[in-house]
Amino acid sequence: MPLRVGYVREHFSSPLLQFSEADGGKTFTLVECPSGTGQLISRLTKDEIDIAIALTDPLISGIANGSKSYKLVGSYVSTPLNWAVTTGTNSKYNSISDLKGSTIGISRNGSGSQTMAYVMALQQGWPTEDLRFQINNDIRGLLNSVNDGSTSAFMWEWFTTKPFIDAGEGRFIGSVPTPWPSWLIAAHPERASAEATSTFLEGLTKFVSDFDSEESRATKNIPFIVEKFGYPKEDIEAWLKTVKYPKSCLEIPTKVILETLSVLEKAGVVKQPEGGFDLEMFVNKGIAQLT
Structure with a gap:
């Protein structure tokens, strides 16, 4: 029985898509989760997928908050994700500071779009308990909500959002x-x-490793992403300058878990138990190696 691998169909998933094409469904099948990490976690819980390639913060906060549906088994991208803050084309909001006390659009509870709203609030010095959210499922619902005024803004990965901004469907404000x-x-x-x-x-x-190599970056990566996602060549070139992948997908740096938990705790997303967090509860050490 092939493994069911949940993923988000974005440019980050290019090496996974190349692997899937080579495998031909023999050892795994891909299950697309367009709503993002919240949907991936939900599908792990509901026995709809076996493995999820998902955002660091919701995965870690889910385990910290008691989920037993999954453990961490590896790493996929070793660089930060740049979350664009997007508002409506004709909204009154012109900067992140304007969003204080407003309703932020998110895809689902427990999603990266929600976690990063807490991080944004922390950076701005806003009380995280004052944040208000509206669930809008996916990027189309999020764009509709900022343009009909039911939310002030939403957060989504920069280059995934950019084609909608270029088409005049919203504005970046940070x-x-x-x-x-x-x-x-x-x-x-x-x-x-x-x-x-x-x-x-x-x-x-x-x-x-092949995708991350200098040769692939200079030759085949750009045409592959153009073919699969239709992004402008200059956007792909700009993204490739910002992204790095791990040397081994079977290794997880200990500091990633500890530092993520530290920020999530400050943001009020997780609460440390007495005696602190036990790393054993986060990682399946029969598969992954903590480094």
């Missing part, structure tokens, strides 16, 4: 990069066997 590497890999502790998951991660590492 950005908030994550204080942590952006993507990790999680797996259900029982449905995804250690052997099958390790084999998948070893295969993914080969495609990630």
Whole structure:
């Protein structure tokens, strides 16, 4: 039975898509989750996927807040994610500071779009308990909400949002990069066997290493992303300058978990238990190596 791998169909997923094309569905199948990490976590919980390639902060906060549906098994992107802050084309908001006390659009509870709103509030010095949210499912719902005035702004990855901005469907008013590497890999502790998951991660590492190489960056990466996503060449070139992938998808830096938890705790997203967090609860050490 092939592993069911949940992912978000964005430019970050290019090495995964290349791996999937080479595998041909023999060892894994891809399950697209357009609403992002909140949907990925939901599908892990509901037995709709076995593995999720998802954003660092919601994965870690989910485990910290008690989820037993998955553990971390690897790393996917080792650089921060740049979250664009987007408002409506004709809205009254012109900067991040204008958003204080307003309603922020998010895709789902527990999503990266919600977690990063807390991080933004922390940076701005706003009380995180004052944040108000409206769930709008996906980027289309989020764009509709800022343009009909039901929300002030939403947060989504910069280059994924840019085509909508270029088409006049919204305005950028700022950005908030994550204080942590952006993507990790999680797996259900029982449905995804250690052997099958390790084999998948070893295969993914080969495609990630190839995509991350200087040769691929100079030759095949740009035409692949143009073909799959239709982004302008200059946007892809700009993104490639900002992104790095891990040397091994089977390794997780300990500091990523600790530093992410530290920021999430300050933002009020997680609460440290007495005696502190136990790293064993976050990582499946039968698969991943903590470095």
